[in-house]
Amino acid sequence: MNHLIPISDSAIAMRHSPVLRAVCLTLDYIHENGPIGLTATGALKRYFVEWAAAAFDWPFYTTEDLYAVNKVLNECDFPPLTIMHDLLLSARLARHRKGALHPTRLARQLRADPAALWSLLAQQFLFATDHTGYTRYGDQPMGNWDIFLNVINVEAQHGLSEDRLGLVLYGPGEGQGWRDEIRMKAALYIHVLRPLCWMGLLEEGRSGEGFERDETYFKTALWHEAFKLETDVHLDPVTQH
Template identity: 75%
Template sequence: MMHDLLLNAKLARHRKGALHITRLAGKLRGDPSALWALLAQQFLFATDHTDYTRFGDRPIGNWDIFLNVINVEAQQAVSEERLCHVLYAPRKADGRHDDIRMKAALFIHVLRPLCWMGLLEEVRSGAGFKREEHYFKTEIWREVFKLDTDIHLVPNTRH
C-alpha cells in the first residue's frame, strides 16, 4: 500500500530496478506538514481502497458527506453503527443495521484511512462479537478540516 501511495503521489519512481525518491520528495523532506498534506490528499481522496475489500463494495456517499457527518457525530464519540444510522437510516425495525458489507465498506474506504492519517482515533472495547469501536476526532482533524458543519459544533468541555 505504501509503495503504491508513494508512486501515485509522485514521491518515488522505479529506476534501474530500484525505488528512488523524486525531486518533489527531496524538497518535501524539509517540510513535514506539506509532505503529510500531499500524502493525506492522495491516500484519502485519490486512492481506490476497493482492492482491500473482499467483495469490491464501495460506501454510498461522497467525501463531503462523510466528513461533515463525522465532524458532527464524532464531536464526543461515534460508533460505526451510529454512523451507518445517520448516513443510511436504519434497516431493521429495532433501528440497527444488519448489512455487514455496508459497514465494512464504510470502515475500509472512510474510517480506517482517516485513522491511519491520524485524523480519527479508534478506541476499542469488549471482545469477540461484543467488541465495539468508537471514533474520536483528533486535534489534527480540527487543524486540517474547515467544514460547513463547524457552525453546528458545541465545544467540548475540558476539566
C-alpha cells in the first residue's frame, strides 16, 4: 500500500531532503552551463563530480571526507551522486544523449514546482527503486513498506536506533552470528533508513566512530506532511527535527 500524500510545502521539502536539493542544483547547473558530459562508461564526468561534492553539501559526505580517501573524485567515489544519477534516469527526469546528461521536458516543468518534484522523486526512490545493487552482498530485508513505515512511525517518535528497529521487526535473534546481524542492519539501512533520510523524512544523528558508532533516527516535519499511516492513532506527542 502506498501511504505517500502529495505535499504542498516546497520549503519544508527543500529544507529536509538532500535528494531534492541535489536534483534542483543539478537541473539549475544544466540550465546555466549546458548538458553534463559523460564518460565512456556513462558516468558523470569528473568536473561535475567535483562541483557537486561541494555544492550538494551532502550530510556525512563532506568534501574533506571525500578527498581524505580520494586524490581525485569520480562519480563512484561520491555515492549520493551515483544514486541521484540513477534516480534521474529511472524517474525519466533525465536521459543520456550524445555523450551527455540532458534533462527531460518533465524535469524542466517540475523544477518550477519543488513540492511536486519531491513527490515524484519520493515515489520513485522509496517504492520503485531496487536498492539491492547498492548493497555489498545483495541482501534484502524481510518485510515490506507497509510494515516498515508503520513500525518506524511509532518507534522513531522519540528516536530510533538500528538495533531497536531490528528487534521490533525480527525479534531478539538468539543464536544469530554477528556477521548475520551486521548484514541485517546493513540491509535495513540501504533499503529503508537511508532512502527515508535522503528524501528528508527521517533525520540521522551519529555519535562515536567505527564499530562504536551509533545512529539514531528521528522523524522530520516532512514525515508528518507526507504520510498518513495506520499507526498514527498510537502516537504520543510529536518530536520533530
